[in-house]
Amino acid sequence: MYSNLKSTQYLVAMLKARGIKRIVVSPGNSHNAIVRSIEEDDFFTTFSITDERSAAFFALGIIQQTLEPAAILCTSGTAASNYLTGVTEAYRRNIPLVVITADKHPYYLAQMEDQMVDQPSIFTPVTKKSVTLPEIENAQDEWYCRRLLNEAFLELNHHGQGPVHINVPISKGMFAIGDVFTTKDLPAVNLITRYEPTSPTEEWEAAMRELSDKKVMIICGQDYTFSEEQNRLFADISRKCNCILAVDALSNLSVGKTIRTNRVINFTEELHPDIIITLNGNFITPVKYALKSPRITAQHWRVAEDGQIADPFRTLTKVFECDALFFLRQLSAALPQGASDEYYQCWKAKEQAFTIPELPFCNLYACRKTLAQLPTGSLLNIANSTTIRIAQYFDIPEGVKVYCNRGVNGIDGCMSAYIGQSAVTDELSFLLIGDLTFFYDMNALWNRYQGKNLRIMLFNNGGAALFHFNQGLKQYPTLNENVAAAHTSSAEGWAKAQGYTYLSAKNRETFDELLPRFISAEGDAPILFEVFTDTEHDAECQHYLVDSNRSGESPVKPQPTLKSQLGQTRVGKALKVLIGKEK
Numbered sequence: 224m225y226s227n228l229k230s231t232q233y234l235v236a237m238l239k240a241r242g243i244k245r246i247v248v249s250p251g252n253s254h255n256a257i258v259r260s261i262e263e264d265d266f267f268t269t270f271s272i273t274d275e276r277s278a279a280f281f282a283l284g285i286i287q288q289t290l291e292p293a294a295i296l297c298t299s300g301t302a303a304s305n306y307l308t309g310v311t312e313a314y315r316r317n318i319p320l321v322v323i324t325a326d327k328h329p330y331y332l333a334q335m336e337d338q339m340v341d342q343p344s345i346f347t348p349v350t351k352k353s354v355t356l357p358e359i360e361n362a363q364d365e366w367y368c369r370r371l372l373n374e375a376f377l378e379l380n381h382h383g384q385g386p387v388h389i390n391v392p393i394s395k396g397m398f399a400i401g402d403v404f405t406t407k408d409l410p411a412v413n414l415i416t417r418y419e420p421t422s423p424t425e426e427w428e429a430a431m432r433e434l435s436d437k438k439v440m441i442i443c444g445q446d447y448t449f450s451e452e453q454n455r456l457f458a459d460i461s462r463k464c465n466c467i468l469a470v471d472a473l474s475n476l477s478v479g480k481t482i483r484t485n486r487v488i489n490f491t492e493e494l495h496p497d498i499i500i501t502l503n504g505n506f507i508t509p510v511k512y513a514l515k516s517p518r519i520t521a522q523h524w525r526v527a528e529d530g531q532i533a534d535p536f537r538t539l540t541k542v543f544e545c546d547a548l549f550f551l552r553q554l555s556a557a558l559p560q561g562a563s564d565e566y567y568q569c570w571k572a573k574e575q576a577f578t579i580p581e582l583p584f585c586n587l588y589a590c591r592k593t594l595a596q597l598p599t600g601s602l603l604n605i606a607n608s609t610t611i612r613i614a615q616y617f618d619i620p621e622g623v624k625v626y627c628n629r630g631v632n633g634i635d636g637c638m639s640a641y642i643g644q645s646a647v648t649d650e651l652s653f654l655l656i657g658d659l660t661f662f663y664d665m666n667a668l669w670n671r672y673q674g675k676n677l678r679i680m681l682f683n684n685g686g687a688a689l690f691h692f693n694q695g696l697k698q699y700p701t702l703n704e705n706v707a708a709a710h711t712s713s714a715e716g717w718a719k720a721q722g723y724t725y726l727s728a729k730n731r732e733t734f735d736e737l738l739p740r741f742i743s744a745e746g747d748a749p750i751l752f753e754v755f756t757d758t759e760h761d762a763e764c765q766h767y768l769v770d771s772n773r774s775g776e777s778p779v780k781p782q783p784t785l786k787s788q789l790g791q792t793r794v795g796k797a798l799k800v801l802i803g804k805e806k
Contacts, residue, residue, distance in 0.1 A: 224263055225409060226256035228401040229359035230368055230391060234323070235260045236409040237372040243292050243321060244268055247282045249275045251298020254325035256393055256401030258296065263404075275302050279309020279320070286318050292379055294321035303342050307349070313386040314349040319379040320386040322346060326355070328394035346388040352378035353388040358395070366537045373415040374532045377542075381417065381530065417530055417542045420549060430541060431557030433498070438566040439466035440496035440521070442511070443481075445473040445504035446547075447624050454478045456551040463558035465566045471507045471615055472605070472625045480567040484510040485615040486577035488772045493569050499536060500524045502547045505629040507615060511535060526550045579616065580771045583783040584731040585764040586610075586682045589754045590655060591617045592735070593680055596742050597653060599623065602644065606637035606656035609688040614655065616768065634660040638667035638679070646672035651744050658683040659708060668721045677749035678741055679723075681714055684756040691762035707758065718751040726752040 225232055234257065238244075246261055247270045248254075261267045270285075272278035275297050285293045297303055303324040313320040326342045343355045354371040357364045375387045396402035418427060441460075454476075457468060461479030468481045487494065490513040499514060499521050514521070514536045522540045525533055530544030543550050582588045590613050597603060599622035605611045611627050619625060626644065628637050637660050645652035654677075661681050682688075686709040696702055703709035718725045726741060728734035734754060741752045763781040770778035 224404040225260040225406040226401050227403040227406050228256050228393065228395060229365060229410070230356045231256045231260055231393070231401060232406060232410050233365070233368050233372060233412060234356065234389065234391060235264065236412045237369075237376060238294065238321075239264070239266050239409070240412050240414050241292075241376050243294055245270070245282075245285055245289070245291075245293040247272055247278045247285070247293065247295045249273060249278045249295075249297045249302060251302055251325070252398065252400055253299040253327065253393060254296055254323075254391075256396070256404075257323065257325060257391065259404055261296075275305035276308055279306045279322075280312070282320055283309060283313055283316075283318055286320060292319040292321055294323055296323045297325070299324065299326050299342065300340055303340060303345055307346070310346050310386050310388075311349045314351075317384045318386065319384040321376075321379070322350065322386055322388040324388070324390050326390050326392045327399065328358070328392055329355070342390050346386075349386070350388045351381070351385040353390070355390040355392065358392055366534075369412055370532060370534055370539075372412070373539075377415060377417050377532070413538070413540060415532065415539055415542060417544055419530070419544045427553050428557055431554055434464060434554075434558070437465065437497040438495070439464055439498045439500065440469055440510075441466055441500045441502065442469045442506055442508070443474040443476050443502050444506040445627070445629050446502075447475050447626060449476060450548070453548055453551060456548075456555050459555045460551065460558065461567075463555070463560060463562050465563045467567050467570045469506075469508055469510060472611075472619055473505075473507060473627055473629060474503075475624055477621065480564070482567070482570045482574050483615070484508045484570070484574075486772075487570065487573040488577070488769060489573070491573075494573065495519055496521045496566075498522045498524060499538075500526065502526050502550070505632070507611060507629065577772050580768060580780070582764055582768070583760075583781060584734065584756070585781075586684060586688065586754070586756050586761045587613055587616070587764050587768060588731065589680070589682065589728075589734055589756070590614055592738060593653075593655065593742075594619050596738065597623050598651060598742065598744070601651040601653060602626070602648065604637070604641040604644065604652070604654045606641075606654065606660045607632055607634045608657070608660070609692070610655050610657045610660070610682060612689070613765065634663055636664055638664040641679075642667045642670070642672060642677070645674060645677050649674075649676060651676050651678065654679045656681055657688065658685070658710070658712070659687050661714060662710075662712060665714070665717060668717065668723070673721060673723070673749050675747055675749055676744075677723075679749070679751045680741065681751060681753045682756065683713065683753050684758045684761050685709055685711065686758045688758045688761045691758045692765050695762055696759060703758075709758070714751060714753050718753075722748055723751045724748045726750060727755065728752070729755040 244266055245268050272281050278295050282293045282295045310322055324342050327339055332339050347353050352375045354375045356368050359365055375389050378387050393401050457479040468479050469484045470476050470481045485508050523536045523538045524541040526543045528546050530542055594617050597620050599620055601623055603623050604626045605614050628640055641654045686707040690707045715725055726737045728737055741750055767778050767781050
């Protein structure tokens with residue numbers, strides 16, 4: 224029987240799955256759950272060495288002779304400290320030693336409790352990876368535990384061999400030793416495999432063969448450096464594989480079986496992939512949230528030059544440590560000629576069913592109309608956070624490259640990055656940006672590098688529209704006070720002070736009239752076009768767009784606001800007339 228503690232079960236299961244069968248055990252109490260679980264399994268061979276310092280070197284001797292990783296296991300407290308010299312030796316000599324230390328509950332550190340040492344950090348300078356497993360309470364803890372174990376074991380031979388450290392807090396059971404042992408079988412563990420360019424050719428070929436007869440979703444994240452060869456490879460893979468290339472505006476990819484997945488509102492079962500491959504940078508497509516559903520059991524393959532574990536869908540099985548071009552070459556070469564395009568046709572039908580209803584004047588209206596008229600060859604920056612989301616609904620002309628600070632998805636620096644890019648090119652450069660993002664980074668206009676090629680469209684709806692879309696005033700009456708940061712500011716004075724030609728629109732007619740001037744390359748000064756709308760109305764329009772594309776939905780069309788019909792000045796005059804202050 225194994226311990227009932229899930230973290231112990233996953234540790235033992237992973238040791239078995241990775242083929243690590245020799246364990247050098249030192250005496251104690253805190254590691255009782257792990258020791259007994261190992262003793263109960265005939266797969267393992269244990270060696271009892273009382274002195275932990277000697278035990279570490281004893282394990283090194285085993286590894287030297289067998290040329291296989293081995294593990295050392297000790298109780299909590301000073302026992303772990305005594306491993307340090309042996310682990311340092313393993314680190315300097317690139318020996319794949321697994322260091323397992325039981326620990327007390329981390330909350331008790333420095334609280335005058337028995338046998339408490341800062342174990343998570345004790346071996347950090349002399350191990351390739353150090354992890355502390357969670358005490359498992361729910362499914363998310365289980366996923367995190369499995370992920371940490373994979374990360375640790377993969378580092379044993381990643382860019383050379385060396386030791387890794389797995390710290391296991393145990394606070395349950397009598398005397399905190401996990402004293403219940405009624406589990407008959409170990410849980411299943413997902414082994415993550417890492418492939419490198421130097422991995423044997425047969426391993427790469429075996430991996431690629433797994434794609435045969437599978438529905439494959441290749442998610443192409445943010446990129447703006449696609450070469451002619453990459454485009455050719457994407458087109459070739461599209462012919463050979465039953466796949467889709469899931470893209471958004473930041474993918475800057477338009478060849479092969481591309482699908483703007485954000486336009487598919489209902490992620491029905493026939494759209495579920497068997498294998499997900501992620502390439503390049505971050506991606507905005509909402510399908511990434513749908514893919515987290517427990518109903519989706521697709522394997523996830525990650526292609527990344529750093530080879531690091533990133534498991535957003537909780538189903539990672541393979542990491543390809545290489546650039547996208549190398550991976551695409553391997554994939555294209557391995558796939559046989561000809562493949563079904565049934566999966567692509569399924570997605571394409573859903574994408575083509577997406578329609579944009581007639582919208583009143585709002586940020587969506589202004590965004591759509593601006594994107595449609597961008598000149599070929601111009602540069603486009605789209606700021607976080609609402610702006611980049613709403614831009615995904617609309618087409619962008621061929622030949623317009625799209626940029627955005629999506630590395631960590633913050634609003635700071637969006638305009639500064641745009642100004643910096645525009646300063647080293649003569650191309651007409653556009654920025655679409657929301658009000659909070661603009662005012663947060665308004666010092667970006669306060670430098671000497673404001674060329675006449677700059678075109679900034681500022682969507683000013685008086686606050687953070689994202690939260691009005693997600694929650695709204697009906698659910699959160701005080702939303703504007705702090706979360707959405709409502710304001711009445713305008714960029715007019717600042718823009719003019721920095722030498723910008725300033726345009727503004729508060730209704731459809733004025734916007735349509737001024738847009739050609741904003742788009743034009745003519746003029747001797749940069750242009751800032753401030754478009755005034757209303758947060759709650761913008762959110763209503765976005766809900767209308769989404770709901771009108773849901774199956775069976777018949778949403779109520781948002782009505783134009785008084786502001787969008789009359790303009791701000793005339794609204795003010797109309798209100799004065801209503802209250803009798805003006806005739």
